[in-house]
Amino acid sequence: MHFEKTESTISSLLVTPVTNKELVASKALANVIHNFVSSALIILVFYLASEFGYVADIGIHLFLLLLGVVLTTATFTILGLILSFHQKDFTSMLVNIFIGAIVLMLPSILLTFGVIQGSFWENAMLINPIEAAQQIINAGLNNYSFTYRYFISLGYILFGGISLYVFIAVPKFQDYAIKESGV
Template structure:
């Protein structure tokens, strides 16, 4: 069970996402995607929708958490948080979970609209789990990246680099540009490909294969490892370095 302070911190983070216009930007982007996809037909639509959800729960998660961290860095508010009874783990989890909730809402909007207007068939439980775990993982990575970036511009550059190295191969594989079987195995260590597997297999017809289970476990286990041994461990040093006190 989540403790009350964690719930309170998540609520605070969600309010700040709204106040700092991050929510508005994410819903605006969702709206743009809705309009673009609305005019796409047939097979292209069926390929594009999972890809779009993949981009939203991976790259966009990195961007949103990056922007939150840089707002805090700019205002040095982290130092005030460090001298409250809130634990470091609560401060980090509040950021990760609020970003996940926020991302889940904008992605859910896209899915619900297309379920209604284009009769998209999706397993709601599987897509919910897929979005939540993909976003949790990539938000955690985004937090870790933000520790090492000087400003938002360098964060953007890093996200572009990750897109180039991880997202593009996953996308090329999913649209059959990378056809060789070897890619199927090489890309399994790519977290974006893992997210791609669990998202794309959530659309009907449902036929979960070993790659689904592997990808799911890969995201959960490596995500927990990154959280515990990198993000949580280095948080205090990062918070002190940006606190400006």
């Protein structure tokens, strides 16, 4: 959205023969495709390296791993789009995203490395989208054991992403576009 704002192209988008749903979905889809291809290439490199004995066998379930990448990328792209609607400039957007990332990532990292422990923390962290994304992507690894945490995380990311798209991103896009275009 920063490019559309700085180049004043958002008003041009409003007169194209596509709906706001399609415009928002295309932004998410473009990012999902980019991240999917990037992740697939990285996985391919590690797979080939393990086949030729350069690294230890990584043991993955390719479908689950790439599904996790697609779902989390789509959800976080929509979330980022919503956050961009409320930012004045690119610098403030980066600062706010950085602060949000630290606030959400730090507890997940502490739980992963065992600094905070216990079933209370494991269950409480299920409301953290970073932890939910980590659970979904980790399911693509062979040593992952599927528990209720995976299914709650999957539902959270899936239904959370759809809800953000339907109830916030699409309705707010029209308001944002009109405000930025000066119409």
